[in-house]
Amino acid sequence: MKKIASFLIVILLIPVLLRAEQNYLEVIAQGSKQLPLAIAPAISLGGGQDGEIAGTVGEVLKFDLTLAGPFSVISGTSGAGQSGIRPGEFDMAPWRAIGAAYLIKSGYIASGGTITVEFRLYDVARGKALAAKRYTGSRKEMRRMAHSFSDETMLAVTGEKGPFTGRIAFVSRASGNKEISVMDYDGHNVQRLTRNRSINLNPDISPDAGQIIFTSYKRGNPDLYRTPISGGSVARISSRIGMNFTGAWSPDGNKIALSMSKDGNPEIYKIGTDGKLLARLTKNDAIDISPSWSPDGSKIAFVSDRLGSPQIFIMNADGSGVHRLTRSGTYNVNPSWSPKGDRILYSRLHPGGFQIHSISPDGSDDTQLTTQGRNENPRWSPDGRFITFGSNRGGKEAIYVMRADGSSQIKVSRSGGGDSQPVWSSRR
């Protein structure tokens, strides 16, 4: 009887619910507009004017937030007042008049070698402060301060921090050898991590952005090494016979998946961060390389030529449940699983060279993102909104950055050429 009563209640409620839904009016609009963001020139909050600080801060904010995607950056002041950066110290009306939805005001105090930079983000329409940060440090940290506020701006507007304080590790041939270097994501502040005059390849950065693993031939055999991202001692963590390469940190930072040929042909193994062998994940006569973890650590994408030509496969993190991901193209390599888990990047060989593709983990929606030159080794930014990759489109190999949908492709390498295999660290 209770069941009948419940059934009758449900039947009676259905029209009521339907009618309730009908009473809502739809407000529909086309497309996704970019939000006009004005960046006011940085002003001195005490002491003298310093054109270098004002110029650098403005330039970094503009570069970051133009690349970001949601904003169209308005340059210049358009006659808006310069006085003050705090609420009440300046008039919002001129910014509203030029159509700005958001406004970044910044000010600095330079005292000897130390600088203090204060940033404020405003919602212009509501006249409301959304974010405010003050940074103090040395003059050479000026760019990082501005990158950090770009991250905060992204957080305030989109609900998720930007990746602009992350760094990019890459293989550099600036010295004539293949050495590992790191730089800011926009190509500034390049630091060389290895100086062994050998071949160093396949860098990968730990999830906490503290360590880098890479393969080096410095002792003849391609072994796996680890070094702090800030530089310092280099530790060899896998030197098994044959190749120890394409290492990838697990999302929890406790394991490394890599390809080793100690048992004959390259297979994928799981080792601890100290190099201890934990498990063999693949076992066949084919070449299995380039593991890439899913963000929850439950699956691994990798390259295998078990069906004749290199293709992307996915397996469970214990090696079970192997299935093929890519079904188009004859040569697909370099998988990189997005931090959000919804896409996998890879490089496909086209008649003119490699191009970067993005595909869903279920194999659907395979999209080509690049067309110009040869493009390979794509890697995600830590927030999954951007991609860094190597390209020779300008004549020489260089590091590029683009949005996840392939738009706004821009060269960030500042060296003369020979930069490749980039990997983007999480925020510092």
Added chain:
Amino acid sequence: MIRVAVKESQLTRMLVFSLLLHVTMFVVIGRFGYFMLSHQPATQAYYVDVVNLPVANPQSGNPSPSIENAPAKQAPIRQEMSRPASDTASTVSPKAAPSVKKEQMPAETNEEFAKRLAALEKKAEGRRLGEALDDLRRRSAEAGRAGMPGAKGKEAGSDYGSYIQSRLRDAFNSTIAYQSRNPEVVIKLRINRFGKVIGYRMERSSRDKLFEAAVARAIDIAEENFPPPPAGGDFEQGFIFRPEGVGKK
């Protein structure tokens, strides 16, 4: 026998259940008028001015402004109708054409006179028509409410909610931004009797901060063009915000 009794008992239960179900369905249908569609009279066709849609204070009734919203009623202008004064200017009323009175009219030919007569007749006819139209408007305003003929005030673009929807749509077109795949926000908007937004309650979030900020900005912008609700009190209406091409979930 026992088997037969059991079968009868089951049959009875099924009949009772069936009866209950049918009664429920009839109640539902009767209450919510699902059968009414077939009995509804054919809807009268009417035209909607898509350029000026929707009206700010729409009501059902006749296509003229209601008394309370009509501009201050003007006394009908009682002008002396010009007569086809075939004799002379002296016959023209001094009130109607005082300046003419003092002028010495030159002698005119028959052709000139005929032209003048035709112009005066045309003017008089226009005035008569204007007065008749004014009278019709006045009477219809006194008789009923403004709006589309035969309308119930529920037609598209004809009520306050639709007007607010239209203002929100215009504002949302300029603010829309999103980063998720299918964002959709459901809100209940409350407007006070002065046309100001008291607040809105988010009934379904999109979890897309960019999209929700765009909705908030659209409400801020649209609010500037909200007239007071016609009923006088607070007004509450639910709205679903979504980008074009994103279907109902």
